[in-house]
Amino acid sequence: MTEDWRHGGFALYVHWPFCAAKCPYCDFNSHVTASVDHAAWRAAYLRELERAAAETPDRVLDTIFFGGGTPSLMEPETVAAIIDKARSLWRTSNSLEITLEANPGSVEAGRFADFRQGGVNRVSMGIQALNDADLKRLGRLHSVAEARQAFDVARHAFDRVSFDLIYGRQDQTLDQWKAELNEALSMAIDHLSLYQLTIENGTAFGDRYARGRLRGxxxxxxxxxxxxxxxxxxxxxxMPAYEVSNHARPGSESRHNLIYWRYGDYVGIGPGAHGRVTIDGVKWGTEQFSNPRRWMDAEAAGNPEKPRVALSRQDQAEEFLLMGLRLSDGISLERYEALASTNWMSYAGNWAVTDRPQAPQGRRSIP
Known part of the structure; x- marks a missing residue:
């Protein structure tokens, strides 16, 4: 029987954990540090790729995604080395999508041409707001003018450019968001990620909210x-929604994120990276140590992963369902039944239908 992951594809996620500053809403695995030994990190990533490829032979790699953190702070040499190594270890799709997340600062924009030369063919920019006052509230280091300038550089360097905006911000009205969204659509090339602000525990915003100091x-x-x-x-x-928070012109959807939502396999390397990898017919959930220093030490010792979790068929069916229902296309009932070893209709009577969409939770999907 065809292994289920083949219905979704095979991807590589590379997590860069460092940022220039920690945004108050962010609950991702990101860290601020005074200096980074780029050569040491490059060597560690390349070793991890070799380890991962040894477990996943005879795969065709569909996408590579550099997430973070702020991957645009990586040296272009490191990004190029990872791409070259991945190409040497796996066969790659003829339409291999390689995305790099970027902040729209002048330093990062100055590296776009080098990232393109190194193999990146799609960039996703974290603009987050087209309002300087709200950018400051969100802890962003760039201005709207800098974001526009970086966007212009990006669209000349890459054929495919996406950017993120956060809405549901403090004191934001429907009319204000309508005007901002129309402005964003006039800029957008082919893809927008539009996330409603979510207050997460353990963030600066979460602390302020708990003390009653996050108003509006x-x-x-x-x-x-x-x-x-x-x-x-x-x-x-x-640019219709193809997923809860993602909009694209037809044919310009993020292929990498579709692999998550269509429940394919993906290797995750780097601090805090998660993965779903099928080996000898068993689907494993993987997670690497989150703290960058601990990850580096564990990687040097040969295993930066926490203990793996074998996912039962029922686990897989539930994950497939939860991920797939984010998509406008929905899910394959036949595939769900094959994973769950049950008939879909046996659950149909337990479903309730609401007459109003609920506000989406979470800002973006990451492994």
Whole structure:
């Protein structure tokens, strides 16, 4: 029987854990440090690729994604070395998508041409707001003018450019978001990621919220209205939602994220990276140590992973369902039944239908 992961594809995720500053809303595995030994990190990533490839022979690699943190702070030499190594270890798709997340600062934008030369063919920029006051509230280091300038550099360097915006910000009205979204759509090439601000425990915003010091957040009703407005405007402008928070012109969807949502296999390397890898018919959940120093020490010792978890068929069915229902296309019932070893209709009577979409939770999908 065809292994289930083949329905989704095979991807590589590389996590760069460092940022210039920690944003107050961010709960990702990101760290601020005074200096980075880029040569040591490059060598560690290349060793990890060799280890991962030894477990996944005879695969065709569909996508590579550099996430973080702020991967645009990586040396272009490191990005190019990882891409070259991956190409040497796996066969690659003729349409291999290689995405790098970037902040729209002048330092990062100055490296775009080098990243393109190293093999990156798609960039995803964390612009987050087109309003200087809100950028400051969100802890961003760039201005709207710098973001626009970086975007212009990116669209000349790459054929495919996406950027992120956060809505549901403090004191934001429907009319303000409508104007900002239309401005973003006038800039966008082919893809937008539009996330509703979520207050996460353990973040600076989470601490402020717990003390009653984060005011002006939208009510649930306003959040739902913002979500509905986002879908309506993007659909009218030719960039419909293909996932809860992601919009694209037809054919320009993020192939890498689709591998997650279609429940393919993906190798995750770097601090805190997660993976789903099928080996000898068993699907494993993998997770690497989050702390960068511990990850480097463990990698040098030969194993930067926490103990793996073997996923039962029922586990896989539930993950497939939860990921797939994020997509406008939905899921294959036949594939779900094959994973769950049950008939879909046996669950049909337990489903409730609401008459109003709920505001989406979370800002973006990462492994």
């Amino acid at each position: 957040l939208p009510s649930e009703d306003l959040g739902a209205d913002l979500f509905t407005l986002t879908r309506e405007i993007c659909g009218e402008r030719g």
